[in-house]
Amino acid sequence: MIKINNIVKVYNPKKSNEFEALHGVSCEIADGEMVAVIGKSGAGKSTLLHILACIDNFQSGEYYIDDTLVKDLSEKKYAQIRNEKIGMVMQDFALVEDFTALENVMIPLNFSKQKSKNKKEKALDALRSVGIEELAKKPCSKLSGGQKQRVAIARAIVNEPSMLLADEPTGALDTKTSAEIMELFKKLNSQGRTIIIVTHDMNVAEQCDRVIEISDGVIV
Amino acid sequence: MYYSFFVKNQIRHHRFLFLAGAVQIAAAFLLILMLFSEFAGFFSDSRMFAKLNSDNYLFVNATASRIFQNFKKHEIYSERYSEIMSDLMEKNPDMSQIEAADKTREQIGEDPTSDNDIDISVVSQTPYYDDICMIYFSDFYTEVGVCIRGLSREFANNLTPDMRSGKWFSKTDTKDKNIDIVIFKNTNHSVGEIIPILYSGYNYEKQTGEWIDTGYSARVIGICEYDQNCPQFSQSSSSFDSLTLYELTENYGEENICVAVNDDLGPLIEEYGCIEPEYQEYMGAIIKLNSDLTAEQLEEAKQFLTQKRYSADSMTIFYGNTIDIERNAASDLAVPAAVGCCFSILSISAISVFQHHNSKKKFMIYYYCGMEYGKEKYIHMIYILYMTLCGLLISIAAYVGIGLYGYIHRIYGLCECGYSIEQAQSWTSLKDYIYISPLSIGLLLILALIINIVSTLVCSGIRRKKS
Numbered sequence: 001m002i003k004i005n006n007i008v009k010v011y012n013p014k015k016s017n018e019f020e021a022l023h024g025v026s027c028e029i030a031d032g033e034m035v036a037v038i039g040k041s042g043a044g045k046s047t048l049l050h051i052l053a054c055i056d057n058f059q060s061g062e063y064y065i066d067d068t069l070v071k072d073l074s075e076k077k078y079a080q081i082r083n084e085k086i087g088m089v090m091q092d093f094a095l096v097e098d099f100t101a102l103e104n105v106m107i108p109l110n111f112s113k114q115k116s117k118n119k120k121e122k123a124l125d126a127l128r129s130v131g132i133e134e135l136a137k138k139p140c141s142k143l144s145g146g147q148k149q150r151v152a153i154a155r156a157i158v159n160e161p162s163m164l165l166a167d168e169p170t171g172a173l174d175t176k177t178s179a180e181i182m183e184l185f186k187k188l189n190s191q192g193r194t195i196i197i198v199t200h201d202m203n204v205a206e207q208c209d210r211v212i213e214i215s216d217g218v219i220v
Numbered sequence: 221m222y223y224s225f226f227v228k229n230q231i232r233h234h235r236f237l238f239l240a241g242a243v244q245i246a247a248a249f250l251l252i253l254m255l256f257s258e259f260a261g262f263f264s265d266s267r268m269f270a271k272l273n274s275d276n277y278l279f280v281n282a283t284a285s286r287i288f289q290n291f292k293k294h295e296i297y298s299e300r301y302s303e304i305m306s307d308l309m310e311k312n313p314d315m316s317q318i319e320a321a322d323k324t325r326e327q328i329g330e331d332p333t334s335d336n337d338i339d340i341s342v343v344s345q346t347p348y349y350d351d352i353c354m355i356y357f358s359d360f361y362t363e364v365g366v367c368i369r370g371l372s373r374e375f376a377n378n379l380t381p382d383m384r385s386g387k388w389f390s391k392t393d394t395k396d397k398n399i400d401i402v403i404f405k406n407t408n409h410s411v412g413e414i415i416p417i418l419y420s421g422y423n424y425e426k427q428t429g430e431w432i433d434t435g436y437s438a439r440v441i442g443i444c445e446y447d448q449n450c451p452q453f454s455q456s457s458s459s460f461d462s463l464t465l466y467e468l469t470e471n472y473g474e475e476n477i478c479v480a481v482n483d484d485l486g487p488l489i490e491e492y493g494c495i496e497p498e499y500q501e502y503m504g505a506i507i508k509l510n511s512d513l514t515a516e517q518l519e520e521a522k523q524f525l526t527q528k529r530y531s532a533d534s535m536t537i538f539y540g541n542t543i544d545i546e547r548n549a550a551s552d553l554a555v556p557a558a559v560g561c562c563f564s565i566l567s568i569s570a571i572s573v574f575q576h577h578n579s580k581k582k583f584m585i586y587y588y589c590g591m592e593y594g595k596e597k598y599i600h601m602i603y604i605l606y607m608t609l610c611g612l613l614i615s616i617a618a619y620v621g622i623g624l625y626g627y628i629h630r631i632y633g634l635c636e637c638g639y640s641i642e643q644a645q646s647w648t649s650l651k652d653y654i655y656i657s658p659l660s661i662g663l664l665l666i667l668a669l670i671i672n673i674v675s676t677l678v679c680s681g682i683r684r685k686k687s
C-alpha cells in the first residue's frame with residue numbers, strides 16, 4: 001500500500017524560475033490496484049510519478065510505502081527502494097539503445113542487493129513473461145516501439161517489485177500496439193502487482209480500476 | 221563488483237570509440253616514455269666532468285702551429301728513413317725488410333713525432349704542475365676491436381659518469397690479479413664478469429697482426445648508463461675551435477668501450493711494453509695545477525704553456541660551455557615536450573568528458589533502475605581506467621616495437637658492414653634498445669591516475685531529474 005499526504009513540490013526553489021508543480025497532493029493506493037492518473041499536459045502527473053518512484057524529492061508532505069515513511073533517507077536507501085520496490089516504464093522507453101534487450105533487462109539485477117548467480121536466467125524469464133524471449137540478443141536500437149516497451153516492462157518487473165509506475169507507456173505507440181501493452185499491464189496486475197499509469201489517453205484510463213485526475217498541481 | 225557489467229557492455233558496444241580513446245592515450249604515453257628516456261641522459265657530460273670544474277684544471281691542447289711543426293718533423297724523418305732503408309737494401313740484397321728497418325731505426329732513432337702532440341716531458345714542466353688527466357689507447361683488448369683505454373689516476377679519481385650498475389673506480393678498490401675495468405656503451409657484459417685480456421701485436425715474422433691471450437683478465441666493476449659518453453680528447457678539426465667538454469666526449473655507440481686505470485695495467489705494460497704514453501695516440505689533456513693559486517700564478521702557468529705552443533684554458537670555461545649546450549638541447553626538447561604533455565592530458569580529459577556526456581542518458585537510466593546517485597562517477601572512472609590501461613599497454617607495445625626496429629636495424633647495418641650476425645648480436649644488446657625503467661612506468665601510472673581523477677572531476681554528475 002502506498003500513501004501520500006499533502007505533497008508539495010517546488011522546482012528550482014528560491015530561484016527566479018521557482019515553480020510550484022504540486023500544491024499539497026494526497027491519495028492512497030492499495031496493493032494490487034491498477035490506477036490511472038490523468039490530467040492535462042503540465043498538470044503535474046509526471047512530477048507526482050517521479051516522487052512516487054523516488055527519483056525526485058519534494059518539499060513538504062509525507063510519502064509512505066507499506067507504512068514506512070520515505071523521506072530524508074540515505075541515498076543508498078532510495079536506490080534500494082527504486083531497485084527493489086519500484087519498476088519504471090517511460091513513454092520514451094528509457095532503454096540503453098546500444099545494449100541488447102537482455103542486457104537492458106539485466107541492469108536492475110546488477111544494482112540489486114540480493115546477489116543472484118543466474119542473472120541471465122532471471123532476465124530471460126522476464127523477457128519470456130512479456131513474450132519477447134526470442135529478441136534477447138537483439139540490440140534495442142533494432143527493435144520496434146512495441147518491442148521496446150515490452151523490454152522496458154520486462155526490465156521493470158525483473159526484480160519482482162510490488163509496484164509498477166508507467167509514465168504515458170502508450171504515448172509513443174499506435175493503437176494496436178497500445179492495446180497489446182495494456183493487455184500486458186492487466187496481466188501483470190492480475191498477478192498482484194500495483195500499477196500506476198500516467199496517461200491522457202481516455203481509452204487507457206477506462207481500463208483501470210480507478211482514475212485520479214490532476215489539474216494544476218491538485219487532485220480533483 | 222556490479223561496475224564490471226556496465227563497463228564491459230559499454231566497451232563491447234563501442235569498441236571503436238574505446239580503441240580510439242586508448243590509442244590517443246597511448247600516443248601521449250609513448251611521447252612521454254620517449255621523452256623520459258631522452259631526458260634521463262641529459263646533462264650527463266657536465267655531470268661526468270663536474271669535479272674538474274675548477275680553475276686549477278687546465279685543458280691543454282697542441283696549437284695548430286705545433287701540430288704543423290710536428291707534421292713537418294715527421295715528414296723529414298720519413299723521407300730520411302726511406303732514403304736510408306732503400307740504400308741499405310740496395311747495398312745488401314740478402315737483407316730482409318725487417319732487418320733493414322731495424323738497422324735504419326738504429327741509425328736515425330725512432331720517429332720523434334710518432335703521434336703524441338701532448339709531450340708530457342714538456343707539459344709537466346709547467347709551473348705549479350701537480351698531475352695530469354689523460355686517456356690512452358692501449359694494445360690490450362677485451363675482444364677483437366675493443367681496446368682497453370687507460371685513464372691516468374688523477375682522471376679516474378675525478379670523473380663521475382652516470383652508472384647503470386656497479387661502480388666507478390675508487391682509490392680504495394681492493395686489487396686482485398684481475399684488472400678492474402668499467403664499460404661504457406655496454407652491449408654484452410655484466411658487472412662481476414671476468415674477461416680474458418688479449419694483446420694485439422704485430423708479428424714481424426709472420427707479417428701479420430696476431431691476437432695473443434695475455435693470461436691476464438679484466439673484471440667488470442661497473443657499467444655506465446646507456447647514454448653516458450666516454451671522455452676522449454679528440455683533435456678533429458671541428459673541435460679545435462670548440463670550447464666545450466661536450467665535444468670531448470664521444471658517442472659512437474657502435475661497441476663497448478672499456479676503460480681501466482692506467483696504473484693497474486702496470487704488469488701488462490711491463491711484460492709487453494706497449495702502453496708507454498709516448499706510444500699512444502692521445503690528444504689533449506687536462507693538467508692539474510696546485511690548488512689555491514693566485515690569478516698571477518695561474519697566468520704564469522698558462523703563459524708557459526702558450527710559449528710551448530699549447531693552448532691552455534681553464535676547465536671552468538669548458539664546463540660552462542658544456543652546460544650551455546646541454547641546456548639548449550634540453551630546452552629545445554623541453555618546450556615541445558611540455559606542450560605535448562599538456563596537450564595530451566587535455567585531449568585525454570576531453571575524451572573523458574565527451575564519453576561522460578555521451579553516457580548521461582545511460583546513467584540516468586541506471587539511476588532509475590536502482591543505481592545510487594553519484595555512483596555513475598565510478599562506472600565512468602573504471603571505464604576510463606580501462607581505457608588508460610589499454611593505452612598504456614599499446615604505448616609499451618609501440619615502444620618495444622620501436623626499440624625492436626632499432627635493434628634489428630642496427631644488426632642489419634652491422635651485417636651490411638661485413639660483420640657476422642653473431643658478432644653483431646654480441647655487440648648489441650636488446651636491452652639497450654628496449655629499456656623501460658620501472659620509474660617511467662610508475663610515473664605513467666601516476667599520470668594515468670591523475671588524468672583519470674581530474675577528468676572525472678571535470679565531468680559534472682548527472683542531474684537528479686530527467687529534464
Ligand SMILES: Nc1ncnc2c1ncn2[C@@H]1O[C@H](COP(=O)(O)OP(=O)(O)O)[C@@H](O)[C@H]1O
Nearest residue numbers: 011019021040041042043044045046047048687
Ligand atoms: N525540472 C523542472 N524544472 C522546472 N519546472 C518543471 C520541471 N519539470 C516540470 N516542471 C513544470 O512542472 C509542471 C508539471 O510538469 P509535469 O509533471 O511534467 O507535467 P505533466 O503532467 O505534463 O507530466 C509543468 O508546468 C512543468 O513546466
Ligand SMILES: [Mg+2]
Nearest residue numbers: 045046047167
Ligand atoms: Mg509528463
